[in-house]
Amino acid sequence: MTSSTLRFPRPLRPGDRIGVTSPSAGVSGDAAARIDFCVAWLRERGYDVEVGECMDGTGLTSAPAPQRAAELTRMLADPALACVVPPWGGETAIDLVDLLDWDALGEAEPTWLVGFSDLSTVMLPITTRLGWATVHGDNLADTPYAVPDGLLHWLDLVGGDGPFVQxxxxxxxxxxxxxxxxxxxxxxxxxxxxxxxxxxxxxxxxxxxxxxxxxxxxxxxxxxxxxxxxxxxxxxxxxxxxxxxxxxxxxxxxxxxxxxxxxxxxxxxxxxxxxxxxxxxxxxxxxxxxxxxxxxxxxxxxxxxxxxxxxxxxxxxxxxxxxxxxxxxxxxxxxxxxx
Structure with missing residues (x-):
């Protein structure tokens, strides 16, 4: 792979669909109200939001590793989805990196994958194996926070052409x-x-x-x-x-x-x-x-x-x-x- 083969997903615009899934920890208790608010926040700004099945927060992970890998693969390979973001990180996303369908992803157009913490475990190989650009920024739970002077919101980066100065x-x-x-x-x-x-x-x-x-x-x-x-x-x-x-x-x-x-x-x-x-x-x-x-x-x-x-x-x-x-x-x- 050379720099010329790095693949940047198309800019995310209002009206595009964002997928929400939990490759690591899911959602429960007081956290569920926060995630519901964040989904509504995105919808109010014109984005179509699809919430996946792998969201259960009663255990260490949102679902068994094969199920989490399958849902993440599906969302990333779906041309109807322009971006995927988790509610937050977790502990053991490493258990699904070898279960992703890398062949299917390699044939797909790149999709923005955004997050930090345990999502780094997934974003790193998405970039180094596929050449897809990925965004180390907010998780969904952080997305509604106003950006201080000097910084940019992750929606600004994935929604524009740049250059982006922070x-x-x-x-x-x-x-x-x-x-x-x-x-x-x-x-x-x-x-x-x-x-x-x-x-x-x-x-x-x-x-x-x-x-x-x-x-x-x-x-x-x-x-x-x-x-x-x-x-x-x-x-x-x-x-x-x-x-x-x-x-x-x-x-x-x-x-x-x-x-x-x-x-x-x-x-x-x-x-x-x-x-x-x-x-x-x-x-x-x-x-x-x-x-x-x-x-x-x-x-x-x-x-x-x-x-x-x-x-x-x-x-x-x-x-x-x-x-x-x-x-x-x-x-x-x-x-x-x-x-």
């Missing part, structure tokens, strides 16, 4: 609990944050974006579903790898990152972007020190504390997009081209 918002926020307000549309402000270059200096790099949630994609490294080294070797440009930690403490994150390094994830990288995290430190190792221990030897620029992942607000990134990242003085921005 800048450091300077904000650290949090979700409203579903039992507090299932109809929340404004992030809960909890602090301030800024992108930072590890070791100081400036960064100005361009490359193809690839990445996701460390805890869910690290187990794919070295497998046919996470062979970023082989994928990157086929591209005409270097990669820009972005990573974020959900909840594992620093020692586990350190191990994960070393494993990804040993699997060649960074061999063709121009830079690494690291999302801010609330994951715990180890008494003898902080989350930042975990990044330095595993990736500091790469001699690559590392940009820390971006708004990606499990500490909102969310800066959506398109796997496969050609991105320029600039951190220089007061300039902190990323520009994505969908080509």
């Amino acid at each position: 800048r450091d918002s300077g904000l650290v926020t949090d979700w409203w609990r579903f039992e507090e307000d299932p109809r929340a549309t404004t992030w809960k402000s909890v602090g301030e944050g800024r992108w930072e270059v590890l070791g100081g200096g400036r960064v100005d790099v361009t490359g193809r974006l690839v990445g996701g949630c460390i805890e869910t994609i690290a187990p794919l490294a070295g497998t046919p579903y996470g062979d970023v080294r082989a994928w990157a070797a086929t591209l005409d440009e270097p990669t820009v790898v972005y990573l974020e930690a959900c909840e594992d403490h620093a020692v586990d994150i350190c191990r994960h990152l070393h494993g990804m390094r040993l699997a060649g994830w960074f061999e063709h990288a121009a830079a690494v972007l690291v999302g801010r995290t609330s994951a715990p430190d180890h008494p003898d190792l902080t989350q930042r020190e975990a990044v330095v221990d595993a990736l500091g030897r790469l001699d690559l620029p590392i940009v820390l504390d971006l708004e990606i992942g499990h500490v909102p607000p969310h800066l959506p990134l398109v796997n496969g997009a050609l991105a320029r990242v600039v951190v220089d003085g007061e300039t902190r921005e990323i520009t994505q081209h969908l080509r």
Whole structure:
């Protein structure tokens, strides 16, 4: 695969159909009211929304793995659907990656797949095996939240032609609990944050974006579903790898990152972007020190504390997009081209 064979789905427009399915965790209790609100929110903006069968939230996953894989395959291969988004992540989406019908998907036109957290486990091979662009952004439960200045909504990215410029918002926020307000549309402000270059200096790099949630994609490294080294070797440009930690403490994150390094994830990288995290430190190792221990030897620029992942607000990134990242003085921005 070369950069010219990367496949970007057509822009999503009001009137198009969006599929909702749970490749990992389903919906129950107070969360159901939130998801109902989010579906209604999309419909009010003119989108046709199809809610799938794999949505049950009474267990670890929404349905048995073969059923989840079949529904996701069907939605992604259905030309009537322009986009698929899960309610949220979960724990074990890895159990379905080898059950997807990769031959059927390979013959289909690309469909937008949007989400983060455990959905990274699925989006990564969709991009590296099929060449489809996928969006690391909000899940459905986050979609109604208003976007802070500097950032873009994922609907803006999948609905336009670009280029798309986003800048450091300077904000650290949090979700409203579903039992507090299932109809929340404004992030809960909890602090301030800024992108930072590890070791100081400036960064100005361009490359193809690839990445996701460390805890869910690290187990794919070295497998046919996470062979970023082989994928990157086929591209005409270097990669820009972005990573974020959900909840594992620093020692586990350190191990994960070393494993990804040993699997060649960074061999063709121009830079690494690291999302801010609330994951715990180890008494003898902080989350930042975990990044330095595993990736500091790469001699690559590392940009820390971006708004990606499990500490909102969310800066959506398109796997496969050609991105320029600039951190220089007061300039902190990323520009994505969908080509």
